[in-house]
Amino acid sequence: MLANTISGRRWRKQLLTLVATALILIYILAPICWAIVSSFQKESALEDRPPHFFPTAEIFTLSHYKFIFTGQIDKEATTMIQAQYTMSGTYILPGIVNSIVIALAVTAINLLFGLPAGHAFARYQFWGSSQVFMGFLVTRLLPAISIVIPMYILLQQFDLLDTKRALVGIYSAITLPFTIWILKAYFQNIPVEYEEAARMDGCGYLRTMWRVVIPLARPGIIAAAIFAFMAAYDEFVFATVLTSSLNSKTQTVIIAGLAQGLSASRGLIAAAAVVCFLPPVLLAILFRKQVVQGLTTRFA
Amino acid sequence: MTLTFEQRHHRNTTAFAYRILLPSLAFVLIFIGYPLVYSIWISFQDFKYGVPTGNVIWFRNFLDILTSSTVAPQFYNSLLVTLKFTVVAVAAVVIISLGIALIINERFRGNDLLKLALLLPYAIPGPVNAVMWNWIYDPTFGVLNGLLYQVGFIKEYFTITGNPDLALWGIAFAYIWKFVPYSTFLFVAGLSTIPQSVYEAAQMDCAGTWRIFRKVTLPLLMPVLQMVLVIQTIFALLMHFGLVFVLTRGGPGNATSTLAWLIYNESFTFTQFGRGAAMAIMLSLIMIVFIYLYLVVLNPEKRSARTQGA
Numbered sequence: 001m002l003a004n005t006i007s008g009r010r011w012r013k014q015l016l017t018l019v020a021t022a023l024i025l026i027y028i029l030a031p032i033c034w035a036i037v038s039s040f041q042k043e044s045a046l047e048d049r050p051p052h053f054f055p056t057a058e059i060f061t062l063s064h065y066k067f068i069f070t071g072q073i074d075k076e077a078t079t080m081i082q083a084q085y086t087m088s089g090t091y092i093l094p095g096i097v098n099s100i101v102i103a104l105a106v107t108a109i110n111l112l113f114g115l116p117a118g119h120a121f122a123r124y125q126f127w128g129s130s131q132v133f134m135g136f137l138v139t140r141l142l143p144a145i146s147i148v149i150p151m152y153i154l155l156q157q158f159d160l161l162d163t164k165r166a167l168v169g170i171y172s173a174i175t176l177p178f179t180i181w182i183l184k185a186y187f188q189n190i191p192v193e194y195e196e197a198a199r200m201d202g203c204g205y206l207r208t209m210w211r212v213v214i215p216l217a218r219p220g221i222i223a224a225a226i227f228a229f230m231a232a233y234d235e236f237v238f239a240t241v242l243t244s245s246l247n248s249k250t251q252t253v254i255i256a257g258l259a260q261g262l263s264a265s266r267g268l269i270a271a272a273a274v275v276c277f278l279p280p281v282l283l284a285i286l287f288r289k290q291v292v293q294g295l296t297t298r299f300a
Numbered sequence: 301m302t303l304t305f306e307q308r309h310h311r312n313t314t315a316f317a318y319r320i321l322l323p324s325l326a327f328v329l330i331f332i333g334y335p336l337v338y339s340i341w342i343s344f345q346d347f348k349y350g351v352p353t354g355n356v357i358w359f360r361n362f363l364d365i366l367t368s369s370t371v372a373p374q375f376y377n378s379l380l381v382t383l384k385f386t387v388v389a390v391a392a393v394v395i396i397s398l399g400i401a402l403i404i405n406e407r408f409r410g411n412d413l414l415k416l417a418l419l420l421p422y423a424i425p426g427p428v429n430a431v432m433w434n435w436i437y438d439p440t441f442g443v444l445n446g447l448l449y450q451v452g453f454i455k456e457y458f459t460i461t462g463n464p465d466l467a468l469w470g471i472a473f474a475y476i477w478k479f480v481p482y483s484t485f486l487f488v489a490g491l492s493t494i495p496q497s498v499y500e501a502a503q504m505d506c507a508g509t510w511r512i513f514r515k516v517t518l519p520l521l522m523p524v525l526q527m528v529l530v531i532q533t534i535f536a537l538l539m540h541f542g543l544v545f546v547l548t549r550g551g552p553g554n555a556t557s558t559l560a561w562l563i564y565n566e567s568f569t570f571t572q573f574g575r576g577a578a579m580a581i582m583l584s585l586i587m588i589v590f591i592y593l594y595l596v597v598l599n600p601e602k603r604s605a606r607t608q609g610a
Contacts, residue, residue: 020403021410026416031477032424034443035432049457051446113323120321126314132321134595139332141591143538145563146580150338151331173331175537176324234425236542241568252427256546259431266435273431276422284423288416295482296489 032142033083038270039064046266064271068092078155094246094271095254100279102167102250103232109172110179115221117176119213121194133184140177144237152241170242171232178231179224185297186220187213223294226287230280251276349571354606360579371575377554378562379466385558386536389472389479393532394525397480401487402513415488418481426478426539430546433474437547439463461547464555471543471556479535483528490524491517523598530594537587559583 036045037055045052045059046190052059066072071090119127121133151162151170160166178191198208235251243249255276259269282292318325343361345354365375400418405413421429436444439459448454458469494517502512518525537571541560544550550565557565563583567576594600 006329013316015410017403017406017408018410021408021414024400024414025475026404028421028481030434031436032420034436038435038443039355045334047441049441049446050450051441053441053443065587092480109327113327115325116320120317124313124317126317128314129317132325135593136324138330138591141587141594142332142336143560143580143583143587145538145541145560146577146584147335147339149563149567149577149580150308150335150342153342154335154338169327171325176327180324230362230423236425236427236545239566240545241564251540252542255428255431256542259434259546266438266441270435273435276428280423280425281420284419285416288419291419292485294413295485 032235035270035273039267039274040088041266041267043267062268064265065275067268068271068275077100091246091249092251092258092275095249095251096276097261098164098246098248099233099250099252102164102171103229105164105168106171106175106232107225107229109168110175111221111225114176114179114224114228115183115214116155116209118180119187119209120261121180121184122187123195129211133180136177140174140181144174148237148241151238155242159241162248164248166242167235167239167248167250168260169224170238171235175228179228182224182227182294182297183217183220186217190216219290220297222287223290226283226291227294229283233280254294311318311515312473313583325542339577340581342574343581345574347574347577354574359572362582365575373578374554374562376555378557378559381554381556382537382558383467385472385540386533387476389475389536389540390529390532392472392476393479393483393536394477394528397483398487398526399524400480401491402517405491405495405601414581415446417486418484419476420481422481424478427541427546429474430543431545433470433477434547437470462552464552467548467552467556471540471547474543474547475536475540479532479539481589485529486524487521490505490521494520503529527600528593530590530598534587534590534594536546537583537590559586 038051040055040060041052042059042060042061042063045055063073069092155161155166172246190213194212195208198212203211233250234252235250236256239253240252240256244254253271255272258264258272331494342354342476344356344358346357346360347354350481364371365371400414404414436442437460439445439457442457444460445454445457449457460466497510498516498520502516507515538560540563543557544556545564546559548556550561559579560583563576563579566572566579
């Protein structure tokens with residue numbers, strides 16, 4: 001009798017968990033699914049009431065993606081839709097390329113300089129170390145908007161407005177503190193004896209780093225690299241103020257501008273959103289273990 | 301105190317450490333430190349875009365923002381909008397993510413799928429998220445209107461971003477969706493440090509689910525909860541900018557004109573650099589309170605050392 005009620009309670013609890021999980025999955029996935037479903041629908045179908053929740057054969061189209069990747073408009077498309085495929089639609093791809101180039105450069109700088117810096121904070125007790133470290137952390141949390149005005153003026157003076165170089169510099173400065181923080185945490189979890197042994201065997205600083213420290217801290221390094229990449233790929237405040245042409249406009253700026261065009265094709269905007277979120281989403285899924293672990297190492 | 305290997309073998313660790321830190325320090329000082337100081341100097345001038353340098357007027361910009369009949373009402377409105385948004389967004393993010401974390405903590409087959417799904421909103425760039433919700437909220441063909449209409453919940457399609465009473469909550473909903481995953485992961489990590497034996501003991505005493513949550517889980521989770529509250533507040537004060545930019549541009553009227561938006565608008569639409577910089581400094585001062593709470597009072601360094609030691 002007792003066993004019965006307990007297993008009954010457990011069964012009910014499991015059912016509740018299952019229902020809750022399903023609801024949460026719908027909450028998380030529905031907005032993304034809607035963007036994807038919309039991106040494969042013909043413009044006329046998107047203007048139907050009620051909306052089509054599934055793309056059936058007669059409303060399915062690849063023309064939005066085709067336009068983004070090739071700049072070509074389907075022959076059967078009406079003139080109205082041609083007008084809706086504004087020029088900015090062709091800017092999506094160059095915008096993503098800009099974003100990726102900038103993000104890769106920022107990631108490289110983060111690893112090149114942040115890795116030894118994180119190691120130094122983890123291993124050496126030197127004069128002013130905790131103050132300098134705290135300084136790094138404060139800069140990571142300060143609002144970008146408070147330095148965007150002086151940045152604009154300074155870049156104008158140095159003729160660096162609308163360049164990728166400027167964005168790479170700024171994003172590196174923003175991301176380095178976090179990289180240093182998370183790498184410091186990883187290095188502190190590695191017993192110092194490995195490094196000491198390498199040093200005893202006559203390895204210098206660089207050799208010890210390369211042969212011992214980096215291999216041991218690999219998950220942390222992957223996480224730090226992904227965070228730096230995603231932060232640079234996501235950034236919007238600086239990008240919208242400091243860029244003005246395809247020279248340096250990132251995907252965040254392009255897609256925000258595209259959505260504000262009153263006559264822009266809705267299917268095109270949906271497809272652009274999907275293309276823009278694919279790189280960071282794939283990265284996060286591919287390295288999900290390191291990302292989740294990295295997110296929670298320092299509770300920040 | 302035990303000496304590290306470096307200290308035993310290098311006479312001058314300080315010089316060596318600073319040589320290693322130099323590039324990182326240079327980046328931060330050049331691209332954040334110097335502009336920060338410069339922005340204070342700009343806030344003391346009646347600096348306008350296009351004019352080489354303004355006159356130094358010291359605290360006049362700050363006084364105008366707080367007292368003048370033209371700017372002050374806007375500033376106080378933005379302060380209120382930001383406060384409303386932050387309170388609602390942070391509360392909702394914490395409650396929803398704690399709920400999801402508790403379910404993930406139940407350890408069943410579906411929870412890997414849940415964790416994987418949570419990564420998606422986290423990874424989607426802010427402006428892209430804004431564009432997605434802009435299409436969902438669309439007043440003429442949006443799916444939200446379509447769904448509510450089909451279910452019979454509404455008689456006519458309605459606008460969210462164009463309605464002064466709804467716009468801010470539309471933004472908040474989209475914001476919450478994107479920021480729930482991050483705190484969920486933090487809560488999941490926090491919950492996993494609570495030993496299973498504690499729950500078993502509580503169950504032995506025949507405590508109900510709610511009672512166990514209140515008397516066992518919540519107190520043990522408090523350090524993580526405080527951390528999440530403060531870090532989410534820091535995020536909420538700023539990270540909504542892309543959403544406001546795409547969905548409402550501060551409107552309708554100034555119903556969604558948050559501080560971040562007001563600063564942007566004042567500086568780059570009305571080209572009032574001096575006044576914009578002064579507002580930005582005031583926002584930074586507000587944020588420094590929370591940054592202090594986070595880094596000094598709660599101190600994630602010491603906390604994680606404690607949990608890692610355990």
